[in-house]
Amino acid sequence: EAGVTQSPTHLIKTRGQQATLRCSPISGHTSVYWYQQALGLGLQFLLWYDEGEERNRGNFPPRFSGRQFPNYSSELNVNALELEDSALYLCASSLAGYREETQYFGPGTRLLVL
Amino acid sequence: SQQGEEDPQALSIQEGENATMNCSYKTSINNLQWYRQNSGRGLVHLILIRSNEREKHSGRLRVTLDTSKKSSSLLITASRAADTASYFCAYGETSGSRLTFGEGTQLTVNP
Numbered sequence: 001e002a003g004v005t006q007s008p009t010h011l012i013k014t015r016g017q018q019a020t021l022r023c024s025p026i027s028g029h030t031s032v033y034w035y036q037q038a039l040g041l042g043l044q045f046l047l048w049y050d051e052g053e054e055r056n057r058g059n060f061p062p063r064f065s066g067r068q069f070p071n072y073s074s075e076l077n078v079n080a081l082e083l084e085d086s087a088l089y090l091c092a093s094s095l096a097g098y099r100e101e102t103q104y105f106g107p108g109t110r111l112l113v114l
Numbered sequence: 115s116q117q118g119e120e121d122p123q124a125l126s127i128q129e130g131e132n133a134t135m136n137c138s139y140k141t142s143i144n145n146l147q148w149y150r151q152n153s154g155r156g157l158v159h160l161i162l163i164r165s166n167e168r169e170k171h172s173g174r175l176r177v178t179l180d181t182s183k184k185s186s187s188l189l190i191t192a193s194r195a196a197d198t199a200s201y202f203c204a205y206g207e208t209s210g211s212r213l214t215f216g217e218g219t220q221l222t223v224n225p
Contacts, residue, residue: 043215105157
């Protein structure tokens with residue numbers, strides 16, 4: 001069974017540009033989570049999608065947004081990139097999130113903002 | 115900060131020794147999970163313990179949970195060089211499914 005996949009593996013952008021990161025959950029999982037792992041800040045929760053809807057949002061500005069598609073894959077968009085957005089972005093999936101199931105993580109997308 | 119705390123921040127041991135990592139948190143939780151991360155890659159799920167459980171085993175891993183002290187520990191027995199990684203605790207709060215992560219413990223197992 002395939003695990004969580006993320007693309008691209010690496011992404012280089014300049015300040016002010018937009019970045020789009022993609023995630024495909026494990027087959028059968030309906031919940032997708034996004035986390036940011038920035039140097040010195042640890043792993044921070046960004047967004048949670050379940051059944052196509054945003055269920056919870058972390059303490060991030062509105063320029064961080066995303067969506068979940070009917071096939072449960074997800075996209076994270078970061079607008080007006082800032083240098084401090086450079087980080088490893090991790091996607092995770094689980095069965096229905098409300099039942100506190102284990103979250104399975106993808107390999108991440110490393111975003112570098114120059 | 116709502117982030118969990120882990121100690122030690124770094125731990126260096128010899129192969130064959132046991133490694134113990136501790137995690138403390140501040141809120142009520144539904145479950146606590148431990149993850150491993152190798153060299154800035156994705157997280158690998160190790161074990162989940164629910165708030166009504168006190169101890170759980172999986173292979174060489176033993177996790178304990180003390181909800182009265184809001185703390186958990188991860189014990190890795192008979193460590194191997196391949197166990198070298200960062201270990202994170204993460205907990206799900208009662209108000210939703212987002213995970214709050216600890217700061218992590220960098221474990222180095224010397225051959």
